[in-house]
Structures are given as structure tokens and as C-alpha cells.
Amino acid sequence: MCDEKQKQRINLKFLVKLKKTLTECYKLLQEAYGGNSLSRARIFEWYKRFIEGRESTEDDQRPGRPVTVSTPETVTKINQIVRADRRMIAEAVNSDKETVRKILHEELHMTKVCAKLVPKNLTPDQKFLRQQVCSDFLEKLKEDLGLMKNIITCDETWIFQYDVEIKRQSMHWKTPESPRIKKARMSKLKFKAMLIVFFDINGIVMTEWVPEGQTVNQIYYLSVLATLRERDNAPAHNALSVKQYLAGKRTPVLEHAPYSPDLAPCDFFLFPKIKSALKGTRFESMEAVKQKTAELLKALAKEDFQHCFDQWKKRMERRVARGGEYIEGEHLNVE
Template identity: 45%
Template structure:
């Protein structure tokens, strides 16, 4: 009878039976019962600011964690982050040191100059041992999913953060590959005394790995003019 009278606007049969039961129990009002809780919409200025502060304080918080902390619906938190704050989650990546076009061209020019100088001594490159030192940092390995962080349009893409744990890595190589490498004790840097011992160990490596160059005394050490390399004792 209700469907014939009201058409598509009719309430469901279940709801009609529910209201019939309430009226039989003495209810006279048709308004919704008063209830406590959050307002019909949670995308208010206060909640937006709270979500913003939490996301900026810890970029790796999930929507579920923010919703639990603020007692807001997860759908609302997602809407605030993506629509009001215009943030999205991206994965951390390693950013290499990129060379500019001028720097790339300079390296090509220098290499071409070296090749021209070596026209009279083509075997020199095969006799040179070179190397350098570099700080090696410790990272906590994590999956791509674990590294995801919230990023706003104005913020840079997050990079892998360096750890406080770092050690100096020494590597010396020639045209055939690695001749000698070692890690210095944690926190130790290279000075003339440390470098002198490294050169002694390098000589033993050349003797063991490049026997022909060692026996003919035909190998050449190339290094830069760092203070540890250019001191009188070296």
C-alpha cells in the first residue's frame, strides 16, 4: 500500500516494520533519535590542521594510523590528505650526483687530451694504478612499500637519509680491475701515517696480483694532491 501511494520514495519493508514496532511501543515523534558523536562531516578546519601536522611530523604514517589517532573516519582522512592538503605517497629513491652538460663535455675533452698524449706510450694506461677514498654510510634496508612517504606538491621528493654510522673506504685499481681495497676503522680518516701503511699494503697486492709489473718495476702510482698524498713522508 505504501509503495502504491509513494512510489519510488517508499522506505524499505524492513524499515517500515521497524517504525511500526516503535509506534506500537508508544513512540509519537518521527524525528531521528538524538545521538552523540562526530558531526555529519569531519572535514573541518581543526581536523584538517591536525591531519596536516601529523603528516608533516611523520611522513610515513598511514591513513589508518592517522584515523585511529584523531578518531576520524579513514575515508575522511584520505579525502583531507589527497584533496585538502594535495599530498600523495611516493617511494624514497637514491638520487645520484648528476653532472651538468658542461662538466660532461669537460670530461670528454680531458679524456681526448689524454689519448693524444699517450700516442707514443700506449702501454702506460696498463701500468697505472689509481684510487681514492670515500665515506661509506650505513642504510637500513627496506622495501619499496616500506619507504613510502607523504609528499605535498611544494616539497622535494624524499631521499634516502644517511645514517650516523660511516666508515672510510679505500680502493685502488688499474685497467684490469681492483688491485687493493680496505675499510678503515669507524670514524678514522686518512692522514699521512695511515696512507703510508695503505701504500705498503698496496705494494704487497701489486706483487701478488700484478706479478709482471712488479718484477719489471713497471707500475705507476697515480693519486691526487690531497695533503695526505703530498706530504714529505709519502
């Protein structure tokens, strides 16, 4: 007497004889059996068998009950399977699920993790460039021990009238009976402004609020370049006229690799500090935003900036050692 799965295999064999495609077979079986239908993987497996000429719809013989002990052969096989296809491991190696779980966690030391969010999936050339830029910079530091004291770094960022708190910032204690606090999606902003900041190892050198409607292009950027010594490679910063201006002022320029907010002091240090403190506050005017931002910048100690520059050097050393890769656990600006 046929069981439910064999009946489906018989129907699948009939559909193959009618020269139905795999997708058509899957949809028809789903339509006929609903939630009890064979899985897509099983349908694919049996479809392939029937296409290759298999006649029997009987399930293959299995060598007894699943193995409940771990063997070196099983560990090796699971390691190969999980790297190629994480599904159906237990069935493929004829082991029970608990044995597979123990092998994955205790012997192969594997864990299931979410994908790491990064600014960009770097190409080999981009990784090499990041590594090379960091290596060149570290060489300059060896040649000139006082170089860090002469660097002024700069970047721009949007400051919003209201920036919603991240979920971690709005965490609270609750009893089993109390309801969770609700968090609305970000409402439409009334205003925002762009802030340009220059700072060095000792503190803030200069801040500039970009006038409303003004584009930060090379012409505008030239007007705020007087104290700039190191800049990132955004288009406005990298324009020919900016390079000519810096050359004319005999200002040495340190190269910054593209897609590298993790190597820009403003992105991994200054802006996160300011924006984290501003999140959750709804300002009534642009002047209030500017005043609060100025207070936060003024509150940063000299030691904060020195620590930032120390971390900058360490980040570059790690990028050289890791072939230009982003490093998990370090702040990455992906906005």
C-alpha cells in the first residue's frame, strides 16, 4: 500500500512523462497537496531521478536507524555538506538531528550568524588600494614621528531637526505584565543642515554650517579650505581646483582610499559621538540644533581627540594585516 509521499512521487513521475518542467511540477503538486506537498528539494531530487530514467517510486533503502554517535567520517562529511548546502544534513549523513547539532557546534565550532553590514562589498583591487594607502601612511609616520600632530582632518555630515533613536537607545526595564514601549517610524523632517568640521589631535579647529540651498561643490569647498591638511575623497574634495589650491599653498595631502569610512576619523569617531547624543531630541529651530551641536563639540576633551588619532593608526595597522578588509566589531558608517 502506498504512503502519501509515494503517491506524490507517482504523480510526479506521471508529470515528467508529460514533459512538464520542474517549476510546473512543483506548482501542480503544491496546488494538489498544499501544506502536505513534498518540499522543493525533494521534488527536485525525484524529478532529476525520473528525468534520468528511474522507474521505481519506492524510497531508497536506508541502513537502519540514524546514527546517534559522532565519528570522524561523519564530522568530515557534515563539514563538507554544511559549507556547500546547509539543508538536509541529518538525512544525508544518516545521523539524528541532535548528533548533527553537536558536531556543528562542539566539534566544528560553527555558529549561525547574520550577514555583516558593510559600506560596500569591496573588490580585490579596492581591498589592495585600502591596504596600500594604510601601508604608505604608516611608513610616513615612521619617517616623521611628529606627523600626527600636524594633521587636520575634515568632513561634512547632515544634522537633522529630529533623528530617531536606535532601538538599543530606547531600551527600558519592564515587568512581564507591563506593555512594551512603542516606537514610531521617523516622521517627515522640518529642516536639516550640513555641518563641516575640521579637527586635529588637540581638538576642534573650525566648524562651518553650509547655508541652506548651497551645494558643497569644489567652488564652495575652496572657500573653507584655509586650515585643511587632510581630506577624504568625496567628489568636492577631490576636484582638480582643490588639488591645485592645496599645491599652491604647499599643503601636503594624505591619500584616503574610497569606501573607507572606517578609516576616516570624522566617520568612526566624531560624527557618531555627536549624532548619538542628538538622537531622540526634536528641535524647534535650526538655531537650537546648531547651539546643541556646538555644546557637544565643546564638551569633547583633548584626550578624546588623542584617543581618536591613536585608534586611527591602529585601524590602519589592522587593515594592512587583514589585506584591506573591513573588520567586524569596529564602527562602520553605512548610512
